[in-house]
Amino acid sequence: MPELPEVETMVRGIRPHITGRKIRHMRICQTACKPLTLTPPAQKLTALVAGRTIERVERLAKRVVLVLSDASHLAIEPRMTGLMLLSDPPSVQHLRIEWQLAGAGDYPSLWFWDRRGLGTVTHFGPGQFEQKLKLGQLGPDALLATIDDWQTICHATSRPIKVLLLDQKRIAGIGNLYASEILHRTRIHPETPSDQLTADQIAGLRANTVEVLEEAIRYEGSTLSDGTYRNALNKSGGYQNAHRVYDREREPCSTCGQGSVVRIVQAQRSTFFCAVCQPKPKRRRPKRNRR
DNA sequence: ATTAATGTTCAGAA
DNA sequence: TTTCTGAACATTAA
Numbered sequence: 550m551p552e553l554p555e556v557e558t559m560v561r562g563i564r565p566h567i568t569g570r571k572i573r574h575m576r577i578c579q580t581a582c583k584p585l586t587l588t589p590p591a592q593k594l595t596a597l598v599a600g601r602t603i604e605r606v607e608r609l610a611k612r613v614v615l616v617l618s619d620a621s622h623l624a625i626e627p628r629m630t631g632l633m634l635l636s637d638p639p640s641v642q643h644l645r646i647e648w649q650l651a652g653a654g655d656y657p658s659l660w661f662w663d664r665r666g667l668g669t670v671t672h673f674g675p676g677q678f679e680q681k682l683k684l685g686q687l688g689p690d691a692l693l694a695t696i697d698d699w700q701t702i703c704h705a706t707s708r709p710i711k712v713l714l715l716d717q718k719r720i721a722g723i724g725n726l727y728a729s730e731i732l733h734r735t736r737i738h739p740e741t742p743s744d745q746l747t748a749d750q751i752a753g754l755r756a757n758t759v760e761v762l763e764e765a766i767r768y769e770g771s772t773l774s775d776g777t778y779r780n781a782l783n784k785s786g787g788y789q790n791a792h793r794v795y796d797r798e799r800e801p802c803s804t805c806g807q808g809s810v811v812r813i814v815q816a817q818r819s820t821f822f823c824a825v826c827q828p829k830p831k832r833r834r835p836k837r838n839r840r
Numbered sequence: 841a842t843t844a845a846t847g848t849t850c851a852g853a854a
Numbered sequence: 855t856t857t858c859t860g861a862a863c864a865t866t867a868a
Contacts, residue, residue, distance in 0.1 A: 551846070551847085552846065552847090555846080583863090583864065586863090611847075626847085626848085627846095627847085628846090628847045628848070628863095629845075629846060629847055629848095629864090629865095630845090630846080630847095630864095630865080630866095631847095643865090663864095664864090664865060664866075665845095665863085665864050665865045665866080666863085666864055666865075667847070667848080667863060667864065667865090668847095669848090706856085706857090707856085707857085708856090708857070708858090712857095712858095715847090717847090717848085724846060724847070725845095725846060725847085726846055727846095771846080773845080773846065774845095775845070775846090775866080775867070777845090777846080777866095778846075795846095816858080816859085817859075817860075818846095818847095819844090819845090
């Protein structure tokens with residue numbers, strides 16, 4: 550499930566316990582039938598990582614990044630069901646990778662757990678990270694994007710704003726859950742063509758994106774009904790109780806009290822919104838009305 | 841047996 | 855060139 554707030558929670562959870570510690574061994578667990586996508590493949594990857602010290606732990610969009618002592622980077626992408634854990638995995642058979650840490654510390658190992666196994670782990674040599682991933686693949690981070698960034702992003706396409714919010718190449722970190730929450734709070738209909746948004750709406754979008762994501766981080770992320778998402782110590786998040794529209798189809802809108810939450814499908818993903826709070830945009834007046 | 845699920849990517853068509 | 859669709863990856867629960 551992890552979107553930006555869940556990945557940020559993972560990073561904050563593991564950072565104090567693994568920063569400055571040396572990776573004695575990176576072990577690919579044999580319990581899972583199908584292996585994760587590892588780049589480079591397992592043998593080469595484990596050799597590159599062994600013996601390195603973890604200098605820093607950072608979040609890049611929806612990835613956890615370990616910065617290693619040789620200036621290389623290890624990027625872990627949890628995708629749908631991946632978790633970074635220090636202890637207490639929800640199940641043993643879905644443990645995929647163990648980083649055994651040297652020296653004294655509260656936890657002997659860092660783990661990657663992934664039920665569906667869609668996650669990826671990618672190693673970047675010194676200098677490759679910025680070039681190949683940071684600059685090449687991702688738009689500005691959703692917590693850092695300026696109004697100018699947002700203006701440029703929205704003006705560049707006629708795609709529906711909900712679909713644009715999910716495009717990591719344009720704006721990085723927002724996923725399906727938070728896209729619905731952000732648009733509801735900004736009172737924008739999810740099918741609005743992005744290039745028809747007014748300057749005020751775009752400013753609101755930026756402000757509410759930061760507000761929703763920071764609030765979700767304070768709650769340590771959203772654990773949905775399937776219970777998959779957990780923090781580094783296998784504790785649930787709390788933000789699911791604060792969702793105003795996501796997964797609340799047919800419930801009355803908590804904001805206006807008038808409408809009820811409806812579900813539509815955009816780009817094969819569920820979108821939740823309130824038709825009263827988020828009315829369909831009026832069609833643009835054609836220019837022929839000028840005299 | 842069928843469907844949907846927080847993410848990403850690719851091929852192919854309009 | 856842009857946009858959209860469907861499928862794929864693999865697993866589980868309703």
